[in-house]
Amino acid sequence: MTMTTAATQSSDQTSTSQSVALHSVTYEIRTFGDPVLKAVAEPVVNIDEKLVRLTDEMFDVMYKAPGIGLAATQIGVQRQVFVYDIAEERKVILNPQIVESSGEWVYDEGCLSIPGLYVEMLRPKRILVRGINLDGNQVEFEADELLARLFQHEVDHLNGVLMFDRMTPDQRREAVTLYRAREGQPKDAEPYHLKLV
Ligand code: NI
Secondary structure, eight states: OBOOSGGGOOTTOOOOOOEEEETTEEEEOOOTTOGGGGSOOBOOOOOOHHHHHHHHHHHHHHHHTTOSEEEGGGGTOOBSEEEEOSSSOOEEEEEEEEEEEESOEEEEEEOTTSTTEEEEEEEOSEEEEEEEOTTSOEEEEEEEHHHHHHHHHHHHHHTTOOGGGGSOHHHHHHHHHHHHHHHTSOTTSOOEEEEOO
């Protein structure tokens, strides 16, 4: 997920590439239209060195983008893994499940796989998410507002669901048209914003 605030969008960055080469593997952020984004990720069974390395690489890709959350499916890896950082702390959740949700909250939501477009979307305000951490322990988080939104957005990715899939057909048509229009703009152009509520 990406944030709307200008603070996250430094114009001094010379690199516009969204790929990072590490350990001879190059991961690129997959964008809308790539079929990998529609696939449902497989649960993690073994927490091994390879998985830890994957999460390190996901952080690198996420920070470089820059974003505040990234699901493994977004770099073409079909595993139920997402990473996030909203308080200068690296966090990883494996096999996440949203077990409770309540309330409503509107947020101008962005996605690294849908660059240049923010959509004001209504979703539950508070959630309870359950998953596993990198030590293999079960973890449970109550989250509100931004963190709750981030969890919902990343869990959607792991289920092959994008923001566009949360819209009515009319909204989706409008959003995709706007996204396509923004695609033709320079990468550092102002993002487009769409209100659904
Ligand atoms: Ni996203």
